[in-house]
Amino acid sequence: MPKEVYVGGTWPEPGRVVPRVVSAMVCHRPFPARIARFSTPYWLLSYTYTGYGLLRTRTDAGLSGWVPRARGSVALFAPGTDFWEDARGERGVLHSVWMHFTDADSAGLGDLLAPDTGTLYYLDPSAVVGDLIAEAAQAVRISVDHGFWRAQSVLLRLIDMLLSRALEAPRPGPPALGRVSSLVRQVDGYLAEHVAERVSLTEIARSIGVSSSTLSHRYRAETGATPITQHRRLRVNHARALLLRRQSLKEVAGVTGFTDAFHLSRTFKQVTGVSPREFQRRAFAAS
16 A cells, blocks of 8 residues: 655734635545545645546535546646535546645636536646646745745745636636546545556456456547556656756656656656756746
């Protein structure tokens, strides 16, 4: 059973700052085998690098239906929102990040929320939002004071991104239930569980009881990527989180299943467009 790993923390209020970051966290842990209920006293922005089962919310209009919390999805919740997450059908390791903050109504984020769900929900496959929240979570390791201002700057960038996105495109709602098939869920669970190992298409197909050709065709048709490509992305996303903890390339390569630091660097750049060292340099530029 994989261990639970959390990176991040909270900050006290340094005078009257509006809006203000309260906390940021990176999470790696086994999927909870239950329906979990949450109610946030602050604004909550979350991102999941892996799929996370189903999500429902309660608003003044009543209880919403269950919708998939797809991998690469962003969800924004207003203070006081009740929501439930059902990850009982998921397997492997959950990789998610979240940030709490105050007074987002003053920035206009309240206008972005869908009235039926009380949330803003959209897909961010490039993980821009997730990586920014992870950067804020890492800031707590610098110092309480300086770390706060670095995290606060990340919050302002995120707010600008959310508002800019609303101007650029119509606001989509959550994907319809059933849009993510059982096959995709099983494959994603297998890939997450074996994120630090080499896997083959044959092994994945055998684990879910289909042929390799069926697996390759159906998964690519539904996701736009092959299972092996998705596995590589998951390994690189895992490496990102470790690099934000200032671990060496050699250490990260060993934990994420790459042959060596060179193999990690080459794959990391292919997936993200920058080298691991450049990724770390940008992340810690303010430290």
